[in-house]
Amino acid sequence: MTGYGPLIPPDSYEQRPLRQQVLERIRATGQAARIDIAKSLNISPGTVTQITSDLISMGLIEEVQAADTGIVRGRPRVALGMRADAHLVVGIKLSDVLDSAVIVDSTGKTLAEAALPCRPTLHSTEDILARTARTLDAVLSVGGLERGDISAIGLGLPGFIDNVSGFVHWSPIMMDRGVGLRDMAQKHLGVSVHIDNDANLVALAELWFGTERERSDFVVVTIEHGLGMGVVLNHRLYRGARGCGLEFGHTKVQLDGALCRCGQRGCLEAYVADYALVREAATALGWLGDPSLASGQVLEQLFEQAKAGNMAARSIFHRAGRYLALGLANLVNLFDPSLIILSGERMDYDYLYAEEVIADMRRSSIHLETPPPEIRTHRWGDLLWAKGAAALAMSGLSEEIISMASEAAE
Amino acid sequence: MTGYGPLIPPDSYEQRPLRQQVLERIRATGQAARIDIAKSLNISPGTVTQITSDLISMGLIEEVQAADTGIVRGRPRVALGMRADAHLVVGIKLSDVLDSAVIVDSTGKTLAEAALPCRPTLHSTEDILARTARTLDAVLSVGGLERGDISAIGLGLPGFIDNVSGFVHWSPIMMDRGVGLRDMAQKHLGVSVHIDNDANLVALAELWFGTERERSDFVVVTIEHGLGMGVVLNHRLYRGARGCGLEFGHTKVQLDGALCRCGQRGCLEAYVADYALVREAATALGWLGDPSLASGQVLEQLFEQAKAGNMAARSIFHRAGRYLALGLANLVNLFDPSLIILSGERMDYDYLYAEEVIADMRRSSIHLETPPPEIRTHRWGDLLWAKGAAALAMSGLSEEIISMASEAAE
Known part of the structure; x- marks a missing residue:
């Protein structure tokens, strides 16, 4: 043929x-x-x-x-x-507190896992490459394998990442902007590398290994240190014209609003993400940011205060919940997905994920006789983000194999 | 086969x-x-x-x-x-001020056009059916044809319209909610009917007959009495899970903001659409709504005042422009299209479509090294909306023919 x-x-x-x-x-x-x-x-x-x-x-x-x-x-x-024995790939996720990795076979079976803590600070490109190599070698050692046994690596990190060109435009964990990270990592590790936004990885993990494998269209929203989104249309990640994925966290919910770490004002993330809540806690409750506390710990304390009846703490979660509802309603009005998965490790803050927020979202989106989108919360851990990175590697690998075979046949 | x-x-x-x-x-x-x-x-x-x-x-x-x-x-x-001689279809667009229709052949050639004025008020379902029949017969008479010569009719109106079920959930020109309009129109006219949201029709017109026929992905935003959106992905209208299309005009740009005619608060439409500007003009300039003036005429007067230096009039357009920029930036962050077409009859208000608004939009959307989406303005008239309705009819017709042939072959 x-x-x-x-x-x-x-x-x-x-x-x-x-x-x-x-x-x-x-x-x-x-x-x-x-x-x-x-x-x-x-x-x-x-x-x-x-x-x-x-x-x-x-x-x-x-x-x-x-x-x-x-x-x-x-x-x-x-x-x-x-x-099953066709190919082994490694998925790696770098984040602000933990680097995680998995080895996965072609059927999606996990063969080994590893997680290494890291410092929550801006890293140089050299550091990022070193962290990637260290995490790769850690998971290979757990699995009793060598770099040569691996057909491809998927690497996920937060920020504006171009999967096609392998370019990191901006990442909140990196000092440098505009880095051709994929090619650098490929050279550094000696293995084929694919990179993507971490929120896209969660969508890929749901698509490949999650309960939604049979569903053609859904939206994943990740709420962690930042706010991310992955959209699956027709069994496939939708990445937009510039290939960097979609930036739900930087949609504007307030003209001239709160300052976001991206430098713009009024971004949803600046009202809802961990750092935004920590910032509010510092202002309203007089916490001047104990440098020994990670943002997760500050949030846990804030949540305890809210449950104990502290009105300022409650108002912080309440406002975040209202803006989240508004942002989600905008997603419903613009994509009309059949399912939205809210995903993150900190799904415990029921002020953010309460029935009240979902009801608020439904009130602010279009009313039709047909049922509104289903909302589910999944409490992913970092290793499952890494599994999404493995799906990215497997997908990139099979595209390469098919493309090469098609060219050879011409 | x-x-x-x-x-x-x-x-x-x-x-x-x-x-x-x-x-x-x-x-x-x-x-x-x-x-x-x-x-x-x-x-x-x-x-x-x-x-x-x-x-x-x-x-x-x-x-x-x-x-x-x-x-x-x-x-x-x-x-x-x-x-060319395979099929003739009619496209009809109902709006708040004008009913328009075209007859189109299979190659997209327009054979006849007609436009009839109508009263800007809420209409009963019977009135809507009568208006449709009157507009159909008017264009047939121009073309020297009869209903029996027509293979299908495409009917567009504003609101939440389900193309698949043929159901009008809500339309700003109709008294009744939840009307099975497609089947009623089919029975009333004796011809196969397809219905859709008017903004989707503009996207279809661009896709089928416009300059973007070769482009796989683009977004059309219509700014008229209301604010609409049509999204084309992979050469095809994207309608969402519930088939009613996407509601850009009802995305929220302000928590507890201005009241929208849909009944909710803070919708973009409530800051940008004609009726919102007319409402502001009534408040700020003491115009108590001369009932003899159509909203278009009020807006023309308002625009003259702004150009003459009236600060209140300027501030109305200025605020609308800022909210429009915010809404468009959200579109860019969520869809990342390569092209956005701003479409509407009233593209003259350069306070809304000025370079300033586009620059404001670019400042509020994600910055990458790759170029931002191209923005174009197209000044469609009502007859071109009707041409989109004809594209809808042709598309529905060919789907039916292909589906029937495939079933017969099984």
């Missing part, structure tokens, strides 16, 4: 090659019969047979016996699954 | 049948060679040959001589184009 033409860059929302789409359906469902793939992608069974045969010869998938072991026309049912 | 399975409902952003995608590429480009279709959709030339042969036998497309009349391998170049 002839090839499918060159890969369209993922920064456009153009059609992807069918081979890529078929592979992703198989990965999403764990195992899939050819006829179900044809139905779900609206293509003919003949096309699916041709494409799956290509993917088998590329070593990406294999025939497996269907979980449903019924007999069809005298033969046991056959399905297609990912080839 | 076997069929492509059932049509996925357009309220999901799932994969569409390839036949539909191929047809839309041909329509978008005017005429296309098979090899270019294969490249643009990332499918094999063999698949394109099979699909175009199906579409020819359905009477939707035909072989035409390529505009580029070069000789390839001794034969004149052949391309595929829409079959």
Whole structure:
């Protein structure tokens, strides 16, 4: 057969090659019969047979016996699954307090995990590369593996990251702006690297390994030190025209409003994220920022005060909740997703995730006879963000393999 | 060949049948060679040959001589184009001041136009049906045609409209809420009807007949009596999970802000749309709403006052411009489109569309090294909205034809 033409860059929302789409359906469902793939992608069974045969010869998938072991026309049912031993990848997430990593096989099974604490300060690019190498070697040592056993690395960090060019425009954990981090990391580590925004990683983790693998469209909002968003449309991360993902945390909710760490005013993040609450706590409660306390600890104390009836502490959470509701209502009005997943480690602050905030959000979004979007809260830990980075690596790797095979066939 | 399975409902952003995608590429480009279709959709030339042969036998497309009349391998170049005489459709747009209609053939050529003034008041469902019938018959009479000559009608009106179920949840020009308008209009007119939000129609008009036919992703913002938005992703209108489109005008830009005609507070529309400016003019300038003046006339007077140096009038436009910039910056941060088209009849108010507003928007959106979205202003008239309604009818019609052919083949 002839090839499918060159890969369209993922920064456009153009059609992807069918081979890529078929592979992703198989990965999403764990195992899939050819006829179900044809139905779900609206293509003919003949096309699916041709494409799956290509993917088998590329070593990406294999025939497996269907979980449903019924007999069809005298033969046991056959399905297609990912080839487990095809590739191992490492996912790494760098954050303000912890660097985490996982090793994952092609079926999504986690083989090893590691997490190393780090200092919550701005880092030089050299530091970031050193942290990445240290975290990589830690997880390899846990798994009893070497760098040469790994086919690709996914690296996630907060900020404005261009997955296509591998460029970090700005990150709240980095001193330098405008860094070609992917290529530098690739050279430093000697392994193929893919980078992305950490909020996109959470969306990828939900898409690949979460409970939403069968859902075509959903939105993930991450609420941590900052505020992030990942949008999945048609089983695929939507990254926008410039490939840097979407910046929910920097949507404006107040003209000339509170100062955000991005330098602009009135960003949602400046009302809702950890640092914004800590800043308010310092002002209203006279906490002058005990330098020995991490922001998480300050917030825990603030939350205790609010529960104990301190009106200033309550008002801090209350205002944050109202702005969060407004921001979420804007998401509903602009994307109309069927599901919004609120994701973060600190899902305990029920002033922020209470029924009241959800009700407030529903009051501020469009009313239709059809039900409003479902809202779920998932309390991801850092290792699951790292798993999203592994999904990024596996996705980048399979795109490369398919693209090279298609070019070779032309 | 076997069929492509059932049509996925357009309220999901799932994969569409390839036949539909191929047809839309041909329509978008005017005429296309098979090899270019294969490249643009990332499918094999063999698949394109099979699909175009199906579409020819359905009477939707035909072989035409390529505009580029070069000789390839001794034969004149052949391309595929829409079959002009395949179908005629009518597009109708109802608004607060004018009902407009066009008759369009399968290639997008306009055969007749008509526009009838109407009273700017809330209308009963019976009135809306009567207005639709009157406008339809007016344009048919201009074109020397009868209802039986028309294959489908596209009907656009402002509000929350579900294209899939044909349901009007709410419209600012209708008394009743929750009306199954599509089915009622179909019965009333005796012709197949498709309905949609008027802002979606403008996006469809740009996608089908505008200068952006080749662009895969863009956003249209309509600023008129209300504020609307249409989003095109992957050459296709994005309608969200509930199929009612996206509500830019009802995104909140101020907690507990100005009252909107939708009943909620702080909507962008309540700061920027015509009725909001007229309301401000009444308060600040003591205009108690001369009932003989349409809102357009009040705005023209207000604009004259602003140009003459009236500070209150200037401040009205200035504030509207700042909120519009904030709303547009939120669009950029959430969708990151490569192009935003500002569309409306009243693009003369340079306080709203000035360089200053665009600069303000750029200051409030994410800064990357890559260029920010391009902003264009298009001064559409009502007849071009009607042309979008015709595109809606043509699109619905071709989906029906392809779906029926696929079912018959199974």
